[in-house]
Amino acid sequence: MAATAPAAENVELMSQVKQQIALANAQEMLSKMTEKCFKKCIHKPGKTLDASEQRCISQCMDRFMDSWNLVSRTYGNRLQRDHYKGAADMAD
């Protein structure tokens, strides 16, 4: 069954809603990332961020995103496993 295009009146609103949700998600990501990487990298706050602290923050950001991706994948796999297990249980 082919998907029908949304009503013209709704297209704009749908786009705005998606944008707002994406923005909220990005803000949450940045907020958490800042908190976690500050904790990992800044031990004795000095007058500036020195080179090693900046390097640590940069790596930390990358690892945080790696972690996010892995967590997403694991969750997706888990949902599939539970879905197929549920279906198999019902088939017995």
Added chain:
Amino acid sequence: MDDHENVSGKDKEMEEFMQLERQKAEVTALLHEFNEICWEKCIGKPSSKLDQATQVCLSNCVDRFIDTSVLIAKRFVEVINGRQ
């Protein structure tokens, strides 16, 4: 009125759209929670990549957290129903 069916068609579409987006947002919020908890459990000092042990830890963490959540929900129902 002629427009009646058309209006409720649009509204229903919006309603379904909003419900789907809400569900997606709930999943995303859950992922943020998993990521936060498992980061604390599994990440030591950030390095140039996630090594194998860390990846396994993160993956196990998500699954065990879900298992914990399921177990607590089940047990809570029992407790509420008066059984220990």
